[in-house]
Amino acid sequence: MSTVTTLPVRHTWTVDDLDTMPDDGNRYELIDGTLVVTPAPLLRHQRASVRLAFLLQRACPPDLEVFCAPFDVRLAPDTAVQPDLLVAHQDRLTRRGLDGSPLLAVEILSPSTRLVDLNLKKARYEVARCPSYWVVDPGTDDAAASITAWDLDGDTYTQVGTVRGEESLTLAEPFPVTIVPAALVETHRRR
Secondary structure (H helix, E strand, C coil): CCCCCCCCCCCCCCHHHHHHCCCCCCEEEEECCEEEEECCCCHHHHHHHHHHHHHHHHHCCCCEEEEECCCEEEEECCEEECCCEEEEEHHHECCCEEECCCCEEEEECCCCCHHHHHHHHHHHHHHCCCCEEEEEECCCCCCCCEEEEEEEECCEEEEEEEEECCCCEEECCCCCEEECHHHHHCCCCCC
16 A cells, blocks of 8 residues: 655745655755755765865864755745755754854755756845855766855855866855865765
């Protein structure tokens, strides 16, 4: 006998509704009351996530902490996201995750998340006043990996850097770190 999981019919979702989502390997997020469901990431995405998390962890000061998805960040009663990576003050963490904006949110693009990460999530992190937002494109066999970083300047994001392939990018926020996109995804590099 098989079971069918159905979701309640709603016009606007809240963070409390996330507790009713099935544990099925998908990522469930809310952005301004809209449910966003994404599948598990692909190999290049996972490789970039692990290597960037390691790089961030090595540079992270003791009062901050690096987390990988899935990790709930509740930005508002109708908005809960799970950035691929984030950096937050340890004293702002809760049992459930983080209430409020992290110091840094990082999204790693996948074919199914590209538009959401570059538009909807970027705008929502900006409204929530997340100080730094990075987007990593893990590339393909035919296209080089890249990273683009924005820092909050007043109420809007200003691009502070973008590099591709073997180029390096040194960022100051939330702490100094240098990133080479190719090193995040190439199979011949061992860490």
